[in-house]
Amino acid sequence: MSTTDHQSGWKNILLRYETLLLAVLVVEWLFFYHYGTTTNRRGVFVGFGTLDRQFDILRHSCEIGLLALALTPVILTAGIDLSVGSLLGLCAILFGKLWRDGGLTIPVAAALTLVAGALGGGLNAGLITVLRLPPLIVTLGTYSLFRGLAEAITHGAVTYTDFPASFLFLGQERWLGLPTQAWLFLPVAAAVWLLVHGTATGRSLRAIGFSPEGARYAGLPVERRVALVYVLSGFIAAVAALIYTARLGQAKADAGTGYELFAITAVVLGGTSIFGGRGSVTGTLLGVAAIAVLKSGLATLPVVIRLNAAEEMSGMLTGALLLLALTGSILPKILSTLRARRQAG
Amino acid sequence: MNRYFREISVTIALGLILLAMAVLAPGFFQPQPLLSLVTREAPTLVVACGMALIIISRQIDISVGSQFSVCSICAGLLAARGWPLGLVVPAAAAIGALLGACNGMLVAGLRLPSIVVTLATMVILRQGLNLVQQGAFVNLPDSVQWFGLSQAAGQWTLVGLALALLLVFGLAMRRVAAGRWVYAVGTDAEAARLAGIRAQLVTFMVFVLMGTLAGIAATMNIVQSPQVQPAVGSGLELKVIAAVVVGGVAISGGRGNVWGAFAGLLLLACVSPALTHLHIEAYWEKTIQGAIILLAVVAEGLRQRKSKGGRE
Amino acid sequence: MRDETSTALLVLQGIKKNYGAVRALQGVDFDLRAGEVHALLGENGAGKSTLINIITGARSPDAGTLTLAGRPLGALSPALARSLGIACVHQQPALFAELTVAENIGLRLEAGGAWRRVDWRRRAAQAAELLQRVGAEFSADRTVRELSMPEQQLVEIACVLGAGSRIVIMDEPTASLTRREQEKLYEIVRSLRAVGTGVVYISHRLEEIRVLADRVTVLRDGVSVGTSAVGEVTEPELIKLMVGREVSLTQRAAGATPGAVRLAVKNLSCIAGGVRDVTFEIRAGEIFGLAGLVGAGRTELARTLFGLTPADAGRLQVDGRDIAIRSPGEAIAAGLAYVPEDRRRHGVILEMPIAQNMTLAVHSRLFPGGWLRAGPELSVAAKFIGDLSIKVAGPDAPGASLSGGNQQKVALARWLATKPRVLILDEPTQGVDVGAKGEIHRIIRRLAADGLAVLLISSDLPEVLALSDRLGVMRGGTLTASLPGDSDPHTVMAAALGQPS
Structure with a gap:
């Protein structure tokens, strides 16, 4: 991983962790392309290499991808946000309620949902920056709180459905050749990329992640910056909630349960250090893609189809991949220790 | 400021809730439902003891829920094959210890961050279990139910067992050198090393202990119902972390004790039955639990702010 | 003179140690006798800490032998080291912040298995007795987190006393102690010597070594370059051994005529920071030195000026304009710059490339609209690498790869890049080798000559006296004396101690 946020020099690029991850992704893709079945049980062509399959992968990875994007700046500051999955659920419910029970139009309800997401993130931000509480515990609390509110609003039973086709278009149709939600995902990804790699704000996030006290002594507005990433995280979770609702055509209180774990996995797999400071949005996107391709690809392997275990296999492999990535990240340190020992002996 | 302020204040909060219940809904104190409630929470208490140790040693283990599930299913399968409980319990504990050792190896041996390691093992264990079990329940022989005793006797046995473990850990963490080492390592691993404590070994052992307790807790859980379902224990990790944190164990390590975790667990466990008796709908439970966690950390934050003296 | 072979307690021969590519020790010979105080001298980076770590067993040597009592x-x-009777008072107390003093002492002193019972009553009694012996006035029930730095140091010393060790290593123990505590410490060291303990005493203060030590060994670049009895060697000779060349602290430059008042501070107070009613002025082109003992409130005053612990009373003027500073950002906007005392934690961000470190405080000027641009950043880095002659592989090298002196220059560069009007320097040469020290002194002089107002905080009295045009002395959070720059050291020290001179 490079320590600079200006990316320059071919040698530099080749040695980057992201390049390695990209290679893994390509190998993974080729593997499924070669070994995956080309027809499903009804004899319909479902080859892994088809454009449809790629779009399908994109469609299904949008929500977790968004949460992973939201978490990247958070983890860069050495923080964590466990509440994103719950906030996604709460926002989905709020949206459904505002639209159906509140009688608002879809755009107004969506706008209010986005505001609610930012407010939810703002709650985290306030507790973390004003009271200086550890993010892990604060967001563990709001993880419970947001999900609880979603259950309380729906009485644990109500499901909002029958959204108009114009809204479902966002989650289920294509626009200009791409799945519609990609047109939301890509700008968000570009914006987060620019924030992290292209702006002074992103630079200060790294500084805070490396050393919050050092950043304060350098005159950086540490509290404001940290607050920003949590508010942003809440806002993006709300965007994900809208896409989720549109894709499934329904809003339930359990929407997005467990998503935070997949998102964190994607971020860490993408090379962002859980200790803060180091990491890249490109890595996160590759991490999301690696997980999504794995999940989708496994479903095409004959042996997995026979066992009916795509979900489980992809989960296990993702976990193993995460451990592997972690071990890999400390490998240089271990090797240099060993080498020093050998030289001494 | 009193060193046990947090433990005391949580106990007072618990007392106030119980007092309020006594006034507003005396029905809460019927012995049988109360015993059932405490029995249901007994396995959770055992896991919470382990989690308290983990957090005191400045680590975290979010794979306990998955460990609990794996141990439950394994114990269930063994019991279904006709193993006597006397063998099932140690077997489950051993399986748990093995799972804990895996986490411990990765965290203490390779020095990887525990939050990510246990996130990975959580997913691997959970999905592995789903893969093998495909969601199927394990039916248990009748002899396993309540240890083959009457329901009341079984319930009392479970509660007694959990309290005995609590007592052992509570005393050991205060009065045995190894217990103090856990605090020392959690406060400052490097200083511990300089004081001659093998910090990595302590960390490893704490994870092994966590797994062992998850295994024991799993068997304490399966005896309560005729079937084991694979989803048992999902979400357990957050429940026990919440209990431990509410009970005053500092996430930054080195502070807190299992008594506080016990009070925290009771406080959170009371919410749902209390709601029922106060005729508040039960779906507010999670909201209130979340609010309690936040309240506990906010109180701690404000207190630390106030007592922050000369030191930066 | 004692018989050497019979009383040689600890003998180190040909000790070598590498950290990766860094050759920390390249053959050190050292011996310690029973009942002596053996001072260990050397510049920062000479290998003293590594040597301590090897004696205490915290690190193992790559080569060489250790012999204990033959x-x-x-x-x-x-x-194992502890059980053999080797104890160390670390410079940064290695204590357990969340645990009580009694338990800290207990954990250090008690031996035995994991399953033995902890006797809390005995722990408390033992701790109380030891605290009394070191002259500590706090209770053993206190949590270490609540103690001040010198108090924690006393706990460390209590641990060592309690261990009844044959060998005691003291790593700059007086660095953060008050004069009274220092005297108490000397007393303890002498009593240790009297009972036959061997003391390895590490200090930068030559005068301290003169009054306390029997023999002195000098380390330079990981090699022991000489051992002699303290009485047989002069201070210039020691300095020469340490640096390998003769240096003299440069004399005061004739002060340039200072300009208009740059910074005016009137009745400044900050209760949380412990700053009371401070009033002073600094003119453009002037170096205002701030002397005082550690804990006198000098760093706290700097932190208040810079908005890290905002003032709750008083007035602040820069170039005659009233300003209010509630955050470091506002301080920077007002033209203040602060190079903090703790370089590694606050001065530079070790993991960040030095170019990024240097521009961290000038984001808004360098990156209009907030967009990063490589060009201006690299030109700032190149300018200061040249101007301050920073030895570094390149602007992308992380701060951690630099030596202490070069890190300090990077910290300085970050603040010079803000084009400040007032520069606050807090212990700018602490832990910096002699060569870099001289360079930093020249830089400070040059900056003042260019019209900057400099507030110089330093515990190195010769340094303050050599650099300052005027100086103030702080005690108990307030400015107690204002003296001319050519005052003699005794006057300054008397003021710092609060005694009539």
């Missing part, structure tokens, strides 16, 4: 030692661990 018996060769194999692989040493902290636990």
Whole structure:
């Protein structure tokens, strides 16, 4: 991983962790392309290499991808946000309620949902920056709180459905050749990329992640910056909630349960250090893609189809991949220790 | 400021809730439902003891829920094959210890961050279990139910067992050198090393202990119902972390004790039955639990702010 | 003169140690006798800390032998070293912040298995007795987190006393102690010597070594370059051994005529920071030195000026304009710059490339609209690498790869890049080798000559006296004396101690 946020020099690029991850992704893709079945049980062509399959992968990875994007700046500051999955659920419910029970139009309800997401993130931000509480515990609390509110609003039973086709278009149709939600995902990804790699704000996030006290002594507005990433995280979770609702055509209180774990996995797999400071949005996107391709690809392997275990296999492999990535990240340190020992002996 | 302020204040909060219940809904104190409630929470208490140790040693283990599930299913399968409980319990504990050792190896041996390691093992264990079990329940022989005793006797046995473990850990963490080492390592691993404590070994052992307790807790859980379902224990990790944190164990390590975790667990466990008796709908439970966690950390934050003296 | 062979307590021969590519020790010979205080001298980076770590078993040497009382030692661990009677008072107290003083002492002193019972009553009694012996006035029930730095140091010393060790290592123990505490410490060291303990005493203060030590060994670049009795060697000779060349502290430059008042501070107070009613002025082109003992409130005053612990009373003027500073950002906007005392934690961000470190405080000027641009950043880095002659592989090198002196220059560069009007320097040469020290002094002079107002905080009295045009002395959070720059050291020290001179 490079320590600079200006990316320059071919040698530099080749040695980057992201390049390695990209290679893994390509190998993974080729593997499924070669070994995956080309027809499903009804004899319909479902080859892994088809454009449809790629779009399908994109469609299904949008929500977790968004949460992973939201978490990247958070983890860069050495923080964590466990509440994103719950906030996604709460926002989905709020949206459904505002639209159906509140009688608002879809755009107004969506706008209010986005505001609610930012407010939810703002709650985290306030507790973390004003009271200086550890993010892990604060967001563990709001993880419970947001999900609880979603259950309380729906009485644990109500499901909002029958959204108009114009809204479902966002989650289920294509626009200009791409799945519609990609047109939301890509700008968000570009914006987060620019924030992290292209702006002074992103630079200060790294500084805070490396050393919050050092950043304060350098005159950086540490509290404001940290607050920003949590508010942003809440806002993006709300965007994900809208896409989720549109894709499934329904809003339930359990929407997005467990998503935070997949998102964190994607971020860490993408090379962002859980200790803060180091990491890249490109890595996160590759991490999301690696997980999504794995999940989708496994479903095409004959042996997995026979066992009916795509979900489980992809989960296990993702976990193993995460451990592997972690071990890999400390490998240089271990090797240099060993080498020093050998030289001494 | 009193060193046990947090433990005391949580106990007072618990007392106030119980007092309020006594006034507003005396029905809460019927012995049988109360015993059932405490029995249901007994396995959770055992896991919470382990989690308290983990957090005191400045680590975290979010794979306990998955460990609990794996141990439950394994114990269930063994019991279904006709193993006597006397063998099932140690077997489950051993399986748990093995799972804990895996986490411990990765965290203490390779020095990887525990939050990510246990996130990975959580997913691997959970999905592995789903893969093998495909969601199927394990039916248990009748002899396993309540240890083959009457329901009341079984319930009392479970509660007694959990309290005995609590007592052992509570005393050991205060009065045995190894217990103090856990605090020392959690406060400052490097200083511990300089004081001659093998910090990595302590960390490893704490994870092994966590797994062992998850295994024991799993068997304490399966005896309560005729079937084991694979989803048992999902979400357990957050429940026990919440209990431990509410009970005053500092996430930054080195502070807190299992008594506080016990009070925290009771406080959170009371919410749902209390709601029922106060005729508040039960779906507010999670909201209130979340609010309690936040309240506990906010109180701690404000207190630390106030007592922050000369030191930066 | 005692018989050497019979009383040689600890003998180190040909000790070598590498950290990766860094050759920390390249053959050190050292011996310690029973009942002597053996001072260890050397610049920062000479290998003193590594040597301590090897003696205490915290690190194992790559080559060389350790002999304890005639018996060769194999692989040493902290636990084994302790059981052999080796104890260390660390410079940064290695205590357990969340635990009580009694438990800290207990954990250090008690030996035995994991399953033994902890006797809390005995712990408390032992701790109380030891605290009394070191002259500590706090209770053993206190949590270490609540103690001040010198108090924590006393706990460390209590641990060592309690261990009844044969060998005691003291790593700059007086660095953060008050004068009274220092005297108490000297007393303890002498009593240790009297009972036959061997003391390895590490200090930068030559005068301290003169009054306390029997012999002195000098380390330079990981090699022991000489050992002699303290009475047989002069201070210039020691300095020469340390640096390998003769240096003299440069004399005061004739002060340039200062300009208009740059910074005016009137009745400044900050209760949380412990700053009371401070009033002073600094003119453009002037170096205002701030002397005082550690804990006198000098760093706290700097932190208040810079908005890290905002003032709750008083007035602040820069160039005659009233300003209010509630955050470091506002301080920077007002033209203040602060190079903090703790370089590694606050001065530079070790993991960040030095170019990024240097521009961290000038984001808004360098990156209009907030967009990063490589060009201006690299030109700032190149300018200061040249101007301050920073030795570095390149602007992308992380801060951690630099030596202490070069890190300090990077910290300085970050603040010079803000084009400040007032520069606050807090212990700018602490832990910096002699060569870099001289360079930093020249830089400070040059900056003042260019019209900057400099507030110089330093515990190095010769340094303050050599650099300052005027100086103030702080005690108990307030400015107690204002003296001319050519005052003699005794006057300054008397003011710092609060005694009539």
